Amino acid sequence: MEKIATAxxxxxRVRSDCFxxxxxxxxxxxxxxxxxxxxxxxxxxxxxxxxxVLEFFDIKNAVLSIDDSGALSYVLVAxxxxxxxxxxxxxxxxxxxxxxxxRFETKKDQNRFSRLYLPGNTPSLMINAGLHRPNGxxxxxxxxxxxxxxxxxxxxxxxxxxxxxxxxxxxMVRINQVPKGLEDLDFIVPHGVNLILVPKCESAGxxxxxxxxxxxxxxxxxxxxxxxxxPIIESALGVIKSFEIASAxxxxxALAIGLEDYTADLGVKRTAAGxxxxxxxxxxxxxxxxxxxQAIDSxxxxxxxxxxxxxxxxxxxxxxxxxxxxxxxxxxxxxxxxFAPDATEIDKAKKIVNAFMIxxxxxxxxxxxxxxxxxxxxVKRAQKTINLAISLGLINPSWREEMLAELA
Amino acid sequence: xxxxxKLVKNAAGRMVPTEINxxxxxxxxxxxxxxxxxxxxxxxxxSCANYPADGNKTIGNLKEALIKAGLKDGMTISTHxxxxxxxxxxxxxxxxxxxxGVKNLRWxxxxxxxxxxxxxxxxxxxxxxxxxxxxxGGLGKFCSQGKMQGVGVLRSHGGRYQAIQDGExxxxxxxxxxxxxxPFGNATGDRGPAACGLLGxxxxxxxxxxxVIVVTDNLVPFxxxxxxxxxxxxxxxxxxxxxxxxxxxxxxxxxxxxxxDRLLIAxxxxxxxxxxxxxxxxxxxxxxxxxxxxxxxxYFSEILKSRGWKARFIRAGSNKYPVQMxxxxxxxxxxxxxxxxxxxxxxxxxxxxHVNTSPFTSYNYHGKGNFASMVDVVILGATxxxxxxxxxxxxxxxxxxxxxIGGWQNCLFSKCTILPIPLFRDRIPVVKDEVTTLCGxxxxxxxxxxxxxxxxxxxxxxxxxxxKNSSLPMVTIEELKVEAEKICxxxxxxxxxxxxxxxxxxxxxxxIDSIRKVIEx
Numbered sequence: 022m023e024k025i026a027t028a029x030x031x032x033x034r035v036r037s038d039c040f041x042x043x044x045x046x047x048x049x050x051x052x053x054x055x056x057x058x059x060x061x062x063x064x065x066x067x068x069x070x071x072x073x074v075l076e077f078f079d080i081k082n083a084v085l086s087i088d089d090s091g092a093l094s095y096v097l098v099a100x101x102x103x104x105x106x107x108x109x110x111x112x113x114x115x116x117x118x119x120x121x122x123x124r125f126e127t128k129k130d131q132n133r134f135s136r137l138y139l140p141g142n143t144p145s146l147m148i149n150a151g152l153h154r155p156n157g158x159x160x161x162x163x164x165x166x167x168x169x170x171x172x173x174x175x176x177x178x179x180x181x182x183x184x185x186x187x188x189x190x191x192x193m194v195r196i197n198q199v200p201k202g203l204e205d206l207d208f209i210v211p212h213g214v215n216l217i218l219v220p221k222c223e224s225a226g227x228x229x230x231x232x233x234x235x236x237x238x239x240x241x242x243x244x245x246x247x248x249x250x251x252p253i254i255e256s257a258l259g260v261i262k263s264f265e266i267a268s269a270x271x272x273x274x275a276l277a278i279g280l281e282d283y284t285a286d287l288g289v290k291r292t293a294a295g296x297x298x299x300x301x302x303x304x305x306x307x308x309x310x311x312x313x314x315q316a317i318d319s320x321x322x323x324x325x326x327x328x329x330x331x332x333x334x335x336x337x338x339x340x341x342x343x344x345x346x347x348x349x350x351x352x353x354x355x356x357x358x359x360f361a362p363d364a365t366e367i368d369k370a371k372k373i374v375n376a377f378m379i380x381x382x383x384x385x386x387x388x389x390x391x392x393x394x395x396x397x398x399x400v401k402r403a404q405k406t407i408n409l410a411i412s413l414g415l416i417n418p419s420w421r422e423e424m425l426a427e428l429a
Numbered sequence: 430x431x432x433x434x435k436l437v438k439n440a441a442g443r444m445v446p447t448e449i450n451x452x453x454x455x456x457x458x459x460x461x462x463x464x465x466x467x468x469x470x471x472x473x474x475x476s477c478a479n480y481p482a483d484g485n486k487t488i489g490n491l492k493e494a495l496i497k498a499g500l501k502d503g504m505t506i507s508t509h510x511x512x513x514x515x516x517x518x519x520x521x522x523x524x525x526x527x528x529x530g531v532k533n534l535r536w537x538x539x540x541x542x543x544x545x546x547x548x549x550x551x552x553x554x555x556x557x558x559x560x561x562x563x564x565x566g567g568l569g570k571f572c573s574q575g576k577m578q579g580v581g582v583l584r585s586h587g588g589r590y591q592a593i594q595d596g597e598x599x600x601x602x603x604x605x606x607x608x609x610x611x612p613f614g615n616a617t618g619d620r621g622p623a624a625c626g627l628l629g630x631x632x633x634x635x636x637x638x639x640x641v642i643v644v645t646d647n648l649v650p651f652x653x654x655x656x657x658x659x660x661x662x663x664x665x666x667x668x669x670x671x672x673x674x675x676x677x678x679x680x681x682x683x684x685x686x687x688x689x690d691r692l693l694i695a696x697x698x699x700x701x702x703x704x705x706x707x708x709x710x711x712x713x714x715x716x717x718x719x720x721x722x723x724x725x726x727x728y729f730s731e732i733l734k735s736r737g738w739k740a741r742f743i744r745a746g747s748n749k750y751p752v753q754m755x756x757x758x759x760x761x762x763x764x765x766x767x768x769x770x771x772x773x774x775x776x777x778x779x780x781x782x783h784v785n786t787s788p789f790t791s792y793n794y795h796g797k798g799n800f801a802s803m804v805d806v807v808i809l810g811a812t813x814x815x816x817x818x819x820x821x822x823x824x825x826x827x828x829x830x831x832x833x834i835g836g837w838q839n840c841l842f843s844k845c846t847i848l849p850i851p852l853f854r855d856r857i858p859v860v861k862d863e864v865t866t867l868c869g870x871x872x873x874x875x876x877x878x879x880x881x882x883x884x885x886x887x888x889x890x891x892x893x894x895x896x897k898n899s900s901l902p903m904v905t906i907e908e909l910k911v912e913a914e915k916i917c918x919x920x921x922x923x924x925x926x927x928x929x930x931x932x933x934x935x936x937x938x939x940x941i942d943s944i945r946k947v948i949e950x
Contacts, residue, residue: 036855059856061827062920091855093916148916149690152880186916350689 023084026107028173029100030142031088037145039092043104046082051075057089070094074101077115095184096144096177103173119183119213126247127191127215129274132156132412133315134344134360135353136193140165142174147181151188153350159193162205163220171197175208182212191215193251199227203234210238214248216274221282222252223259225269232270249274251317255282260301263308275315277346278305281322293329295336306341318345327355334359361413362406370410371424373403378421432580433929436943441819441867445940446929450535450559450579452597454932457941460870465938469795470596472637480664484613484651487666491518491644492525494665495602498640500526503533503558504601507638509631510540511606511618511767515677518606518644518669520547527556535579537598538562539589539630540833544677552577561598562589563823563833564931572930573829575946581830581931583823583944586630586766587792587799587839588934593633594795597938603638605631605658606672610645614663615656618768619778619785621647623673626747626768626777628657629787635662646672657785680770685727685750686720690851690880695721697901698808698849698878699728705895707806707845708732715744715840716808718769721849725808726750733759744791744804744840747773747783755782764800766791766836792839794937799839807843811850813864816906818871818886820848821864823933826857828865828923828947830931838936841873845892849878858913858920860906865923867942868933877906884909924948 023044031040039057046052053071055064071085085101092100095117102115136157139146142165150158160181166174182192194209195218196202202219209217219231228250239245250273252266259266260283267276280298284291291297302318309316318337321330334356337345344360347353362370372390377400380388388395410416417423433446439456447454455463480486488494500506506526508519519538526534532555536548539562546567551557559579564572572581584592592598607628608621618628623646635641635658643658644667653660686692698721702708708729716722716729726743727750733740740760743751747765749772754760756776763783768774776783791800801807811820812831825831840846850859860877875892877884882904885892896903904912914920925945935941 059920061923062857063918065921066918091857093856094918149693149880152693153689351692 024108026104028103028107029092031090035090035145037091037093037096037148038143039087039089039097039100041088041100041104042086043101043108044084045080045108046084049082049084051080051082052084054084054086055089056087057091059089059091066094067097070097071101074098074105074115078105078109078111078113080105092144093148093184095180099176099180100173103176107172117180117184120186122186122188123183123192123213125189127249129249130315131191132344132409133191133275133317135356136191136317136344136346137350137353138165138195138320138346138348141178141194142166142170144177144181147185150350151186151190153353154188155190155347155350155353156344157191157193157216158187159195159218159346161195163195163197163202175205179208179212182209182214193218195220195253199230203230206231206234206238210235210248211242211244213246216249216251218277219250219252220279221255221259222266223256224262225265228252228266228269228273232272248272251275251277253277253279254301254305255279256286257283259283260304263305264311267308267312267314273312273314275317275343276305276309276312277317278302278319280319302340302342310341315343316341318342320346320348321352322348324349324352327351330355331359357413361415362410366406367410367416370403370406371416371420373400374407375421375424377403432578436929439940441870441941443867443942445932445943446580447940449582449932449940455939457935457939460872463937463939465595469594470599470637473639484660486614486660486663487612487648487668491521491604491642491667491669492528494642494667495522495525496529497665498602498642500529500531500602502531503535504531505535505537505599507537507600507603507634508539509605509628509634510538510542511625511628511630512623512673512678513625514542514544515623515674516542516544516606517671517673518604519545522604523548523551523556527551527554532556533558536560536562537600539586540835541565541568543567563835564830565832569830573824573944573947574949575926575928575930577930580929581944582934583834583931584934585792585834585838585936586788586836587794587801588834588936588938590633590788590792591794591936591938592934593637594793595938600634600638602640602642603631603634604642604644605635607643607645607658608672609647609649609653610643610658610666611649611651611653611660612666613651614641614643614658614660614666615651615653616643616645616658616660616663617653617655618657619655619774621645623647623671623675623678624774625673625678626774627765627785629766629785631658632787632789635659640664642667644669644672646670679768679774684720685723688720691721692724694849694851694878694880695724695728697880697883698725698847699732701847701876701878701883701896701899701901702729702806703732704899704901705845705892708738710736710738711741712805713740713742713744713803714806714808715804715843717810718746718748719810722808722810723748723750725849726754730754730759744800744807745773747776749773752776752780752783755780764791788836788839792836792936801836801839802842802844804840804843806845806847807840808847808849809837809840811848811869812859814848814850814860814874814877814906815862815864815871816860816910818874818877818906819864819867820869820871820874821866822868824866824944826861826865826920826923828925828945830944834868834933838869841869845875846873847876847878848874852879852881852909852913853917856917858910858917860909860913861920862910866933866944870941877909879909881912882909
């Protein structure tokens, strides 16, 4: 009896995915058996693609069954390749071209209000995710993927990084906990990932291991792309070590907190008020700010409660967080609207920046607004608010001319 | 008798038969081009002297009623679909016909549902020659495989009324299942254990059929008020234990979609209508019962509320959301064609502003005007749209019949027709080069809203001008098609034989397209 390898998903509720089962045989050539709900429209394309993949891996005899529920090409080939690599050792990778829309890098301090988690092995949730305009899209290899699906999920995530249109959202991947997660890096570093989330981080050493592996892969492949790291603090120890982690390397751009695991670690219940995690949250914010990077809050898990989410965002913002995770696209708008500076904040920032500019223009050493003296950090913060408001389209880049015209 | 004959190319460039099931047909000539003359069809004269003076028309059972109505080979039997998938009567009619050895019937339902799949055996053994009405699921597949003895005919709700009124379809026996009726035959849908709201789809049948049988499980003493169906048209009243399955007739609750992708499309559609100036004080709209349409209605109501506006009327398919708007004073009237949930049924009983309508008032081609063209904006679905804005609602991209037309064709006459649709569904492109089946000509379809962009029909220069500076992603329909193919691949076309298995009628009774037998792999 030949060994049979399987990958993917099938069933009534499965969409945009496929289930493949493969056995390598010794004779009979390549036998492809396709069941597909799009057989009329794409049956021939799918069979041809499957043949290409098998031939690419120099497979001469095999039985490949595909039970397809409308999977796109990059999903089909991820499933087939995952099955092949369960049966044979090979260093070859079947790679589709990176779509032009995904050839972009991101900036260290770019806006990261929202980052949407997507299970790394569920293609149906990926297809339209970028259309909801999150700042970042996270393909999750960790908690959202069942243990026995970790292998196939890596091929899915790799192919998604190359072929799924992210619609300009930062391409993020959450790897498994280091050291296991280091193996994930082979599947994402060469394929255009912008930012890697390092879960359950408890030391600078883990960050160094990730960076060493990135450097090694870059050297092997003779490429050099900027890859940012966002460690996630999810334990009491992690909280204590948060500054060490935040300042472990130049490419650490943000420190996130994961409260489900943290409260479990403390042995307490996660409450709406969040008193139990107040220390951890403020500690993470403090460590991040001390290291000059962004602080990112945990997800809000009740996807039906938009008012609760709003309150949560306002609290986060008041504690100093710069963004938070989300688990449903409908959360994105609420997060953006409430992390964004409000009218009062913008108004105040305009006055401060204007006062600073007047002082500079007049060569004054001291900036003052009314009777109050304004310190440099306050000006800096106001300028940041203004920049953010411009980038969000809340005010015009020419706001000062407008303001002066109005005053005149 | 040949099933069909003499194919010609119609004004839409589609090959259609000019003879179907032995009857002459007129090929589609263009929108508003076919203007028949002469007189409407008239049913046989009846005389009240032939009916019991005490008004009691009850009769033992459905079989007896059908025999008395003269059921015989080749007749046309009509039913309505207000019980949707909870209908218990249509199948019984054909059980009885089969038992009596009657053959070659034409079934003329206002729509069929999966609960009617048991009728396939009667299509196979010749009890039923053909269905002239929507064919979904198993019935659609049966027809698409070329197994039906006659050629199927698909009509819109308005087109069905047109066919009844101009005599294209002459109904021999109309069986009207009614949630409540009196012995005289007055009937209503708004109360009773199987309450479905209204009975508008059976109105024309009651007025024009040769014999009319009302079937109810809730007989009340004369008079049954309101009398949505007038007993003066009715021959026999049959009382049964159960006329329908309430839980499949109306849902207790209607839910808006939770799908983020559909909500995105709904949000974009509402924003479009707002920016284009369509949503305004006193405006009117029609939105279907699907999740996306419901959500658009909710966005409309939020816009109205925030600006202190009020809509004049909603054309519906009603459910709890329009009802809520009516009761909150956000709309003056609901002009309701069919009721989808218990809240809709309740409101129809209780609210003066919740008015029942029929395909005559709303859609009829032989009326002196109809409501459909007075609606400011209508939100509809489609299985496919092509680069000329033509749309398909009856067949799947693999060629199989899938849906009925419903009121879809009739609604296209509104002032602005918007189709919010996904660009593709599970790799099946929705925007493509050419629709598999033409149901609605592109000249009547104004806007396509997809999650990846909004395309305005180039004929609507006014809308294009209004949306010039919009933040919404405005694109051309060709760009949408290219985007769909970039993501999904270029689809192959389904393979059809030459054999015509059904035709699609336009709202005026002309033949707009043919549906051919699918060649299965």
